[in-house]
Amino acid sequence: MNKEEYFIKQFSNSKFIGDDGAVVGSHVYSMDAFFENIHFKREWFSLKQIAYKAMIVNISDAIVMNAIPKYALLSVAIPSTYSTKELNQLSKGFKKAAKEFNIEIIGGDTISNNKLDISITIISKTKNPILRSSAKKDDLFCYTGTLGTCKKDLAKLFAGKKISKKSKFIKPKLNADFFYESSKYISSALDISDGLFFELQRVSKASNIGFEFFKQIHEDIGTSGEEYEILFSFNKKHLSKIEKIAKKHKVKLNIFAKAIKGKYETKSKNHHF
Amino acid sequence: MNKEEYFIKQFSNSKFIGDDGAVVGSHVYSMDAFFENIHFKREWFSLKQIAYKAMIVNISDAIVMNAIPKYALLSVAIPSTYSTKELNQLSKGFKKAAKEFNIEIIGGDTISNNKLDISITIISKTKNPILRSSAKKDDLFCYTGTLGTCKKDLAKLFAGKKISKKSKFIKPKLNADFFYESSKYISSALDISDGLFFELQRVSKASNIGFEFFKQIHEDIGTSGEEYEILFSFNKKHLSKIEKIAKKHKVKLNIFAKAIKGKYETKSKNHHF
Structure with a gap:
């Protein structure tokens, strides 16, 4: 068992844990991190591409659970060296993905950091969630x-x-x-x-x-x-x-x-x- | 205007932004970051204390909006050098705060990183949210x-x-x-x-x-x-x-x-x- 699995296992008594998102009534809640030097290197992407991809990988979790993403919360840790222009590029990437999937960005937290580290929570709605635990023999x-x-x-x-x-x-x-x-x-x-x-x-x-x-x-x-x-x-x-x-x-x-x-x-x- | 304010302003056309949490119907959604070397230094706290405080500062947002925190999502970036014992201490801190406020940890993301960076989303319920925008003259x-x-x-x-x-x-x-x-x-x-x-x-x-x-x-x-x-x-x-x-x-x-x-x-x- 790797460390990630070990850590998650500490919380596995929750019936909500174990899928791309947590189903609570008609809501699905999902949260993914998108960190510099872990998920991407700065030189591989424009800032707009980074913010866009950070959103898309989170939206993906909602879609595969058959949930419609509605709202997003962004935790964005930004190097203090970034210029206003760079902040604009970042916000454009988030907004582009939000617009494409009709999501409203409703809050979050913005802090200074030594690198660009993003965590996103997506709040989705579903009438009929599809789980990874419901495949049947012969499917x-x-x-x-x-x-x-x-x-x-x-x-x-x-x-x-x-x-x-x-x-x-x-x-x-x-x-x-x-x-x-x-x-x-x-x-x-x-x-x-x-x-x-x-x-x-x-x-x-x-x-x-x-x-x-x-x-x-x-x-x-x-x-x-x-x-x-x-x-x-x-x-x-x-x-x-x-x-x-x-x-x-x-x-x-x-x-x-x-x-x-x-x-x-x-x-x-x-x-x- | 500092950079944090500038970045947030890019999303300020949303009616949800501008308070400790976003009120959507009877739900309140709040998200705060708690990052190593930004909000704390490793040597100041035990890992249990760090995880506990990360939860508490997020729960605080729900309380001041007169919302009852119900669920939490954790994005936890952990140094790959941490031992199983250290992972246990971290999870104990999260669980201690969750138990104290009757919150269920329902999901999130765990990744490897060069330092301990935590973002938490709290999902709360309220019948009567209290906003920072509703103070009246003579109050x-x-x-x-x-x-x-x-x-x-x-x-x-x-x-x-x-x-x-x-x-x-x-x-x-x-x-x-x-x-x-x-x-x-x-x-x-x-x-x-x-x-x-x-x-x-x-x-x-x-x-x-x-x-x-x-x-x-x-x-x-x-x-x-x-x-x-x-x-x-x-x-x-x-x-x-x-x-x-x-x-x-x-x-x-x-x-x-x-x-x-x-x-x-x-x-x-x-x-x-």
Whole structure:
């Protein structure tokens, strides 16, 4: 067990903990950190891109729980050396994402710090939350889009190379419309933030299932983090309806496994501490 | 205008921003950061004390809005060098404060970092929020307890001296029971986090009032931050009722000013960047 898991385990007597967000009545509350030198290096992004991505990775948690994000609280620790222009770029990034998803920024805290460290809380509403614990035996497992480019782009950045502004690593693309429309057919879901293999391990544990893979998934695909594609499961009788909705929204589906009795554990190493 | 104010101003078109917490229906949402080397130095506190104080300064925001804190989300950035024992101490501090105020910790994010940086979101419920914008002309202004010791204790810590474990700087004492019971008589309130003078400037701006002081307040009293005493106002007809409730809860009241037409600005320097 890594330290992150150990720390979270201290709070695991709460029935709310263990999903992308905490469901309390019709609300979903989620909170993610986006810290300099941990989640990004300053030279990889513009400040607007950083603030935008910080919002998007948080909004992603709400979407995969089938919740509509409504409000955001921002804790923003900013180097005191930043100019007014730089503060404007940051606020523009937050506002761009908020506008795109019709979210109102309602508060938070702003402090001085030695680096740019952001934590965001998203308050969402849902009538029918989708959990990672509700996958059933024989459900099909699927992920959206293409996996692997984020790992490649991250390697390029570490090697001091440039990557495209359109890279999902810079600007994750959330499949909100597809997911909301398909939600009634979906049994479990989570976003791919740490990598497919790690998310599968989470669903396995939460839903008490294993996987029968239809084909081998390469390490470069399975361990590519920060993809923010959606991993989800569904009863196979819904396949054609989900495929139709995906086609409508131009979302690529990769059906790669079936839930079986058992347990899945990855041997790949997570990038967490 | 300092940079913190400048950054917040970029979001000021939201009607929710400008108080200790954001009121959305019957909910109040508040979020505060508690960062190493910004709000505390590691050697000043035990890890349990740090986590406890991080919670308390957030709970304080809920109380002064007359809201009952219900749930907390924690964003905790932890040095990867911390041992299991140290992680336990941290979690004990969070849980101690949560238990004391009957709050459930429902989620958040845990990451590795170079220092211990905590952001907390508190979700509260209220039927009758008290704002800083609702003080009226002729209202009396009052603060609870004794101000000044936190400034003195902070100076001692900076000088490398020890302070009492019972110092309010280590363990703020919130006057929750007194405040909730008095709330129906109170017109405006906020907690004294940056110092009385700065909080008065905030009420002045939000409520569009000035102050007639009954006696001069010394700089050491007015600029002592992190006191977490409550600054509040009330119509003078409620004085005896409030005094009776204060006596019951053994809370000292300092009635020091009256709201007048005008504007109050402090010339003292805030410790913010």
